[in-house]
Amino acid sequence: MKNITIFLFVFLFAVVKAQTVSDYKYIVIPAEFNDFKDNKAYGLSNLLEKSLKAKKYTVLSSTKNDWPSDALMNPCSILNTDLLNDKSMFRNKLILQFKDCNNKVVFNEKGSSMIKEFEPGFQDALKQTLVKIPVSNPTTTVNKIAETTSTEPIKKQLQDSKETILQTSNFVRYSNGTISVQKIQIDNSQFILVDGNSSVPFATLKSTTKEGVFRVKLGSGESTIGYYENANIVIEMPKANGDYIKEVFAAK
Template sequence: MKKISLLLIGLIAMVFSTQIKAQETQELEDLNYFKYVVIPIQYQFQSEENEFLINSLTKHLFNEENFTTYMDVESKPKDLTFNRCLALFAEVKSESESFFSLNTRLELILKDCNNKVIFKSEGRSKLKDYKEAYHDALKDAFTPLQSFNYEYNGKNSYDSSKFEEEEQKSPIQKEPKKETKSFEETVKEKLIGTYSLFNEEYSISKIEAGYILTNTATAEKKAFINVTSNNSLLFNSDTINGTLVINDDGDLEVEYFNNASGKVEKATLYRVE
């Protein structure tokens, strides 16, 4: 009788485990219906924008898994502007902010435009340093995505003809910039110019959505710089997503998460003129 009970328990556990795996697989497959991931510049548990570079790291980790990402403060492509349902909206929740907690637990959530949860994952870390713990837990939360080959399948595509009609009827109304004029002028004056990095020359110029960093010799666009509503600067390229600070010498210091080393590092573009 005891053996039969144990066998029955084992079968129930096996069926339950299979159902959970099937649900997780379906959640991952559903990600292919979405073209973009939008990441907020500040999560609810943070006291300031991009605190501990958690938001920049979120963007970086999604990019590593072949998702097309935008921070919510960045200029968006036209199809996403007219149809926000093309995107998933990322949230990160912290469940353990006490210093005396045994570990740090973060929850990564992806919701659609109707606020429905499409994907959810949890990450943990036993590190005590806040910054290192948050980064470690966030990377852990991305583990399920690492074994999933995301590829947008186009089944959530936007009707281009409708887009053209809407664009003619109602052009995009630009939201007024939240930065004060004096701050914009200061940033523009300090950013625009020529810089040197690893014996290569780069130039920064103003564009409608922010600023662009270009290789002077090849004219190749290397990075975009955006001003946030909190008057901070975001630096985004194919390999680096972080924050930018203009030091007293006019040099640009970029702080970012290095996925190869697993650490937060800095790179400096030195002002030439």
């Protein structure tokens, strides 16, 4: 049994290792790139989005409330985009990168333009990198292998977590170490977390088609996702720079 497990792990690793851009359907373009902000954006995001859509990719924003359910359920089916200013005195140069869910670079291409003006120069450099991107041809190989080897344990874990929570009172307290919230079950498909100190709703969680995964509406109005993990409630809290941080609320 141990040998089979090792074989499956090695096989899965080999398949993931071989992933290319065309294996993906979804690509996230952030609201802005660190090297190309504000008046230095040069229209690169629009050019990139237009090109990716022409090559059959589905472009997503960094705001997860707009994501389709299959993207929310499988974040490893998504690539994240980065544009780097490859600074040079005599040319406008940049690097286009796509990274997977483990922050590994799947695609890395350099572009260089002799055009001296920044906007047309950087756009020309980006166009050179876009030529190298293949047409999207999504693969489900990795997903199928992962489901074959681990669907049942995960499903059981989610079910156990759900039962543990539902068997307790409708009023359960959770804490992330900084704030304390009270879980109030509204119905079978949704519940709210209320700030224990102010009685103000902290978040509303609604079920998705994926068991144990929720669409979350924060009290601030922002949207994100949440899920059960070992009887704890986990919420991916959005940060100002567009990234997300994992907040774990443990039952008290």
